[in-house]
Amino acid sequence: MSKVTETVEKIAWPIVQELGLEIVDVEYVKEGKNWYLRLYIDKENGVDIEECGMVSEKLSEKLDEIDPIPHNYYLEVSSPGAERPLKKQEDFEKAIGKNVHIKTYEPIDGEKIFEGILQEFDGTNVTIEVRVKTKSKVIQIPYNKIAQARLAVVF
Template structure:
């Protein structure tokens, strides 16, 4: 499903940027007629419901014309929230030292779920080092299915 999300990201990014927002990432969750296409947007002044509505209207028009997803889906436009999703090398660099929860596409050392602090980020190898309770783990960013900051209260 990463290919669909990547395709949608490349189609929508210029338009969302032109509206004054950053398109952080795209998630596509297939489930028949209950499939979901979720966009995460951000801006320097934060994101409110009105911002989501503006982007949703623009994106809906583009998706109707481009039609990169066959079948029905629900479009959701969201702020990144307190447990912000991470999608790119720049996101991991920005939150260096922060705690994250990561799920990988396939098991690494018998595990798919990891929690720890981002210890380092390598653009060259497209990988991060995660400092976990069990010690450091190196994860290729392309193998990460989902990554979110961990909120501490």
């Protein structure tokens, strides 16, 4: 995590906590000529536009006051959506029983991309059940080998 995202997360944490929300992710990225600061928030039954607006307003005031970013940027506060990223260990624990999409840094059983039902997370390994044609296969993926993970929508 960059210094900007760490600082913004520290500033945003009390704001979202006060509203009964959680921070899913913070991104600070340059797209074209513009910089974007994105804060993804959520709660048990999802967030609505009013909650995103409240967090945006309060966070914007704090960021103007503290001024941790030296140049112009766009602030966006939103829900992580249906394909919510799984970043923290708690995210994996909450996702047990759900469909997930995982990319690894290096191949496991010859593959780097896995999609299936998250069966277990013990803090060290993620266990998922993947379907290959008509058969199911259980795969253990070391947590420290995961490059990206997210919930996956099943159609």
